[in-house]
Amino acid sequence: MCGVAGFWHFDKRPMDGTPLRRMTRALAHRGPDAEGYYEAPGIGLGHRRLSIIDLSTGSQPLCNEDGSVWVAFNGEIFNYVELRADLENRRHVFRTRSDTETLVHLYEEKGLDFVDELNGQFAIALWDATRRRLVLARDRVGIRPMFHATLCDGTVLFGSEMKALLAHGGLRAEIDPAAVGQIATFWVTVPPRTPFKGIEELAPGRMLVLEEGRRTLHQYWRHEFPGEHEYEEKSLEAWQDEVRTLLHDAVRLQLRSDVPVATYLSGGLDSSILTALVKHHHINDLRTFSVGFADARFDEREFQRQMVRHLQTDHHEVEVDEADIGRAFEDVVWFAERPMTRTAPAPLLRLSGLVRDSGIKVVLTGEGADEIFGGYNIFREDKVRRFWARHPDSAWRPALLSRLYGYIGRDPKAEAFWRLFFRRGLENTSDPYYSHRRRWDNTSQLKRVFAPDFRAQMQDEDAIIGELEAYLDPGRAKWHPMCRAQYLEMSLFMSCYLLNSQGDRMMMGNSVEGRVPFLDHRLIELAARIPPKFKLRVLEEKFILRRAFADILTDAIASRPKQPYRAPISSSFSVGDDTLVQRLLRREALQRSGFANAPAVEKLLAKGATNGVSERNEMALATMASLQLLQHLFVDNFQPSGSEIAHEERTPVAL
Amino acid sequence: MKNEHQLRSEIRQFVLDDLLLGDTASMLDDDESFLETGTLDSSSVLEVVMFLEHNFQLTVQDRELVPENLDSVNRLVQFVMLKTHAA
Numbered sequence: 001m002c003g004v005a006g007f008w009h010f011d012k013r014p015m016d017g018t019p020l021r022r023m024t025r026a027l028a029h030r031g032p033d034a035e036g037y038y039e040a041p042g043i044g045l046g047h048r049r050l051s052i053i054d055l056s057t058g059s060q061p062l063c064n065e066d067g068s069v070w071v072a073f074n075g076e077i078f079n080y081v082e083l084r085a086d087l088e089n090r091r092h093v094f095r096t097r098s099d100t101e102t103l104v105h106l107y108e109e110k111g112l113d114f115v116d117e118l119n120g121q122f123a124i125a126l127w128d129a130t131r132r133r134l135v136l137a138r139d140r141v142g143i144r145p146m147f148h149a150t151l152c153d154g155t156v157l158f159g160s161e162m163k164a165l166l167a168h169g170g171l172r173a174e175i176d177p178a179a180v181g182q183i184a185t186f187w188v189t190v191p192p193r194t195p196f197k198g199i200e201e202l203a204p205g206r207m208l209v210l211e212e213g214r215r216t217l218h219q220y221w222r223h224e225f226p227g228e229h230e231y232e233e234k235s236l237e238a239w240q241d242e243v244r245t246l247l248h249d250a251v252r253l254q255l256r257s258d259v260p261v262a263t264y265l266s267g268g269l270d271s272s273i274l275t276a277l278v279k280h281h282h283i284n285d286l287r288t289f290s291v292g293f294a295d296a297r298f299d300e301r302e303f304q305r306q307m308v309r310h311l312q313t314d315h316h317e318v319e320v321d322e323a324d325i326g327r328a329f330e331d332v333v334w335f336a337e338r339p340m341t342r343t344a345p346a347p348l349l350r351l352s353g354l355v356r357d358s359g360i361k362v363v364l365t366g367e368g369a370d371e372i373f374g375g376y377n378i379f380r381e382d383k384v385r386r387f388w389a390r391h392p393d394s395a396w397r398p399a400l401l402s403r404l405y406g407y408i409g410r411d412p413k414a415e416a417f418w419r420l421f422f423r424r425g426l427e428n429t430s431d432p433y434y435s436h437r438r439r440w441d442n443t444s445q446l447k448r449v450f451a452p453d454f455r456a457q458m459q460d461e462d463a464i465i466g467e468l469e470a471y472l473d474p475g476r477a478k479w480h481p482m483c484r485a486q487y488l489e490m491s492l493f494m495s496c497y498l499l500n501s502q503g504d505r506m507m508m509g510n511s512v513e514g515r516v517p518f519l520d521h522r523l524i525e526l527a528a529r530i531p532p533k534f535k536l537r538v539l540e541e542k543f544i545l546r547r548a549f550a551d552i553l554t555d556a557i558a559s560r561p562k563q564p565y566r567a568p569i570s571s572s573f574s575v576g577d578d579t580l581v582q583r584l585l586r587r588e589a590l591q592r593s594g595f596a597n598a599p600a601v602e603k604l605l606a607k608g609a610t611n612g613v614s615e616r617n618e619m620a621l622a623t624m625a626s627l628q629l630l631q632h633l634f635v636d637n638f639q640p641s642g643s644e645i646a647h648e649e650r651t652p653v654a655l
Numbered sequence: 656m657k658n659e660h661q662l663r664s665e666i667r668q669f670v671l672d673d674l675l676l677g678d679t680a681s682m683l684d685d686d687e688s689f690l691e692t693g694t695l696d697s698s699s700v701l702e703v704v705m706f707l708e709h710n711f712q713l714t715v716q717d718r719e720l721v722p723e724n725l726d727s728v729n730r731l732v733q734f735v736m737l738k739t740h741a742a
Contacts, residue, residue: 297671416721417700420690442696600676614699620676 002060002074003048003508004125004146005159006135007168010212012041019077019168020044026640027160029335030074032506036060036499038070038415041281043127043134047072050511052361053080053258059097060126065093069104074160075122075144076515078253079100083117107135115207115220117251119520123160123202127320128470132211140221140521142204142369142495143514145504149199156210162337163249167640171198175631180339180595181458182467184623185440188496190471203471204495210431217456221521222473223490224528225483231531236450240548241532243523247548250520251277252479254364260404261362261515262287262355264563265315266305269546269557270366270375274517276552278364279311280371288313289355289363291347294321297565303557310554318354322346325572330580333629335509336501340626341443341619345502361513365501371490372527373542374482382424382435382485389426398422403539424641429547430476435485446620449604455597458618512589516541569618570608573625584628592630596624656739659710666731669706674699685728700725707731713738714742 001280004022017039024035024046038045047060053076061072063560077083080099083106088094092105099120101152107126120382122142126135136147136158149165157165166173176197179189189195226232244329255261265276265288279286288308293299301317308315315541325346332345352640355363370376377579383402388397398419405418424438431437443632447455456578459467472491476484480650499516517523527535538545543561550558560652573581583589585605592595605620608611613621657665663685671682674694689695695703703725704715713735724734 414700414720417690417695418723419724420722424691424693441693445693445696448678449683452680597677602704603672603676611705612697614702616696616699617676 002050002303003123003160004072004074005124005164005617006043006045006125007154007155007157007502008044008210008499009153012230014041015039015044017044019170021048022167022169022640023049023157023159026164027652029511030160032511034059036065038072040127040129041182043129043133045070045072045125045127047048049132050278050361051259052076052513053256054096054098055258057096058100060100062096062098062100062104064104066448069107070098070127070129071121071245072125073100073103074124075139076116076119076254076256076522077120078256078511079117079119079120081256087371100631112207112218115219119522120455121486121515121519121603125158129278132212135207135271136210137207137220138204139200139285141490141499141519141524142518143499143504143516145500146202147194147199148202148208155208160368160541161335162194162196163634163640164639165199166196166634169640172363173634173638174198175627177454177457178459180623180627181447181455182433182449182464183339183341186443186468186492188441188492193467196634223474223487223524225479225487226529227478228480232529236547238536238545239534240544242526243530243544243548244492245383246520246523246526247273247278247517250517251282251340251364252519253515254515255282257362258488259361260287260359261364262289262358262360264288264365265290265304265307265313265350266366267300267307267557269368270369270518270551270554270562270563271543272366272548273308273369273545274364274366274644275307276311276549279313280552286311286313287358287360288315289351289360290315290317291351292317292319293347294319298568300563302654303560307557308556310424316354316358318347318350320350321578322568322572324350325567326489326574326576326579327344329625330571330629330633331507331509331624333585334633335505336494336626337632338501338626340497340501342567342622343572344565345570346572347567348506349501349509352507352512355507356510357511362515363507363512364515364517365503366518367498367514368494368524370543371486371494372518372524374486374532375542377562377564378439378489379482379485379536380404380539380541381438381509382481383539385422385426386429386434386481389429392423392426400539403636404570411569423592431434431568432484432489435481436488436647445585445606445617446616446623449597449600449617449620449624451594451597453482467583480532483528483538542554550644554603554618569622570604570613573608573621574605580632581625581629584632585625589628593628595627662711662735665710666682666728666735669710670694670728673702673706685732687728688726689723690722690726695726697715701703703731707741710741711735734739 027048029386031050033051034049036047045061057146061070063070077099080102083102087105115137122139123144123146124137150156151170159165174197184191192200194201209216223470265271290304292301325343328346384400400534587598590598
């Protein structure tokens with residue numbers, strides 16, 4: 001796992017290696033083990049390496065036999081063994097044992113179609129010197145990040161994180177109000193938009209090809225579901241066998257590594273399945289890692305420990321409290337590079353710190369199972385509301401909602417209220433965003449926390465939806481409603497938030513590589529073909545997955561309802577002693593940046609410290625806190641020289 | 656005892672400051688529904704109840720937690736009048 005940075009210009013201007021080194025070193029946390037460069041007129045490739053496969057000879061950038069194709073690569077190609085055998089049969093000569101080297105030879109064979117052959121998680125910068133062509137490619141669902149920006153003189157900068165682009169010196173960070181408006185609606189920015197003006201995200205499943213006078217964006221992979229009435233006739237058992245076989249194979253491939261691999265154990269179904277598979281079939285002395293919360297409302301240690309006893313793993317846990325989250329939040333924003341509606345990444349940054357301190361570089365996590373097998377409440381809510389909408393006067397139908405949302409069951413006295421709350425827009429089932437509209441409308445209300453001037457620079461609702469519509473696949477209208485909801489959840493929250501802000505960035509911040517076997521693209525494609533009734537059986541989520549692996553789990557875990565992973569917000573900003581985030585939420589700092597409706601923020605903070613605030617206002621506070629940090633770290637005091645140095649230098653900044 | 660005018664003005668201030676975070680442009684008419692306008696989310700009913708109990712020294716019973724009592728400025732005014740006069 002690694003960091004990639006570089007730049008390209010269509011003419012053969014001489015290279016200045018200094019900015020390339022600054023850019024690459026801004027990614028030192030992603031690759032602490034080695035550094036390498038390739039420079040030629042018009043092109044610079046930089047690479048920071050975290051050594052995982054082929055520890056001795058796998059340094060990058062590397063090239064093919066005659067030096068005409070070069071690559072700098074972040075990620076893993078899990079099927080490199082098979083690809084290599086095939087390429088060697090075609091007389092390609094390999095100089096290393098690395099997965100990286102398959103890329104250059106495969107490109108020679110297949111040209112731009114080389115990505116179709118890859119099973120992995122990757123962000124690739126490939127230079128074809130003969131054609132003077134730069135190829136930037138990103139894996140199918142965005143497990144690994146890639147950004148680019150074009151300067152006035154036509155130079156294209158690219159890198160694994162935006163801080164690398166900003167370190168070049170030719171680009172200044174400026175917050176894009178439209179991006180903040182999208183986050184305060186969808187919880188994410190819609191690619192290619194990023195929180196910074198002028199910097200674009202290379203969207204998942206895409207490849208950007210730059211040649212003289214030509215710039216082409218290809219989408220080489222997309223989510224596809226059968227038409228609503230076009231499912232294969234196959235028994236539940238047959239689907240179940242396929243799921244089992246393929247997950248086994250995904251785990252087998254993803255354990256390819258020359259360094260020890262551990263797993264995260266959240267206490268939920270997905271990470272328990274993974275851990276059990278790894279322990280039973282591959283690594284007997286498996287190490288597992290978990291987050292525990294001092295606050296019992298968020299804690300899942302009881303279930304984690306149950307699984308640990310069951311599987312006899314060498315378990316390590318880190319306990320996190322509100323003060324830890326408040327303190328860690330500045331690092332979270334430094335690594336995630338975005339405003340966020342929650343603090344949930346913070347404990348994960350602590351956790352990867354524990355992993356690194358334990359001498360582990362690679363962990364497997366259960367991410368993706370909820371999306372591909374239908375684990376989230378939003379899928380169940382969509383189903384219940386569509387069912388209710390057929391008989392809007394039914395009293396019994398909406399009562400099913402209490403099986404989804406714990407707070408309804410715990411607080412039955414406000415029943416009439418939540419019923420009305422879920423009834424908004426009930427009968428508008430032809431809305432293409434029916435599953436998510438309620439969430440987005442509700443989230444949009446938090447925009448009141450912004451100053452009117454700043455809010456006025458955001459897109460209006462039509463423009464926001466228009467930008468989303470342009471990004472999404474128009475073919476989705478013919479899919480089953482649940483698949484449409486899954487597609488939205490995968491395209492937005494999973495690819496644009498979970499996999500980076502709670503995944504890649506929180507792990508790479510501590511030089512740890514995460515792997516996500518549930519997102520092996522073969523498994524994503526298989527799950528998409530399984531009829532929705534086997535994923536969400538009545539209201540039982542991830543039914544087929546639960547059934548397929550019931551034999552390796554404890555009963556309590558196999559039958560446990562899903563608990564969303566959450567972390568405290570407002571209380572984290574009010575405890576502790578003068579953290580950066582606390583200083584940035586004071587009136588003077590709020591007035592200086594101009595983003596906030598300052599009296600509202602003060603009021604919410606005061607309430608958060610005493611009585612607590614509503615869910616939506618919790619999100620408002622997290623968004624404002626992270627936006628203030630983003631401005632402070634990237635706009636007002638940007639330190640390009642790598643996170644550790646930047647960290648030391650940014651702490652004493654007077655406010 | 657507060658008169659209706661005072662009650663209404665305190666309730667409107669609460670709606671503006673606490674539910675709308677001071678956003679005067681989206682202040683509701685007195686008979687507009689909090690739920691239908693998205694002003695309340697499912698967890699913020701609690702805020703309304705806490706405000707009533709704290710400001711008007713009354714106790715909201717479980718059976719009174721219905722939209723008919725709490726879902727607009729007018730309904731809140733009526734509800735508080737009824738509760739405080741009855742007391």
